[in-house]
Amino acid sequence: MYRIGFGNDIHRLEKDKPLILGGVRVESEFGAVGHSDADALFHAVTDAIFGALALGDIGSHFSDQDERWKNADSLTFLSEAARLMKEKAFRVVNVDSVINLETPKLRPHIDLMRENLARALEIEIDRVSVKAKTGEKVDAVGSRLAIKTEAVVLLEKKL
Secondary structure (H helix, E strand, O other): OEEEEEEEEEEEEEEOOOEEEOOEEEOOOEEEOOOOOOOHHHHHHHHHHHHHOOOOOHHHHOOOOOHHHOOOOOHHHHHHHHHHHHHOOEEEEEEEEEEEOOOOOOHHHHHHHHHHHHHHHOOOHHHEEEEEEOOOOOHHHHOOOEEEEEEEEEEEEOO
């Protein structure tokens, strides 16, 4: 049995905030604003896993109204989704994700993001795709007001 999940996330950008994506701190004039560390890539993949398992979304597991998650490392969220996935006897076949961000260029960081996702999900790196796109100076992403991420996961039931 296979299950597909889709996740997305969007965060406002502000000057002098950290920009963390896929567990990598990226040097940038603008960073993401959020209750946790605002790692939009980990959030989207976490949501995709929860979706594939029909377990709600990241907010139903880690409410932004709960002070326990204030400034939390988003790897905690991804690890919990992976734990629940294993508990239900599923494994990740592959992850495909997109980061929409006008600047900075993310190419130098993509492989480390892939490694971090692969390690957290206990899969080979060749099963993890992370792509970066700009907003072409259109909408909130293109105007450098937001970062948006999307992820799709394919899960397979272990026999």
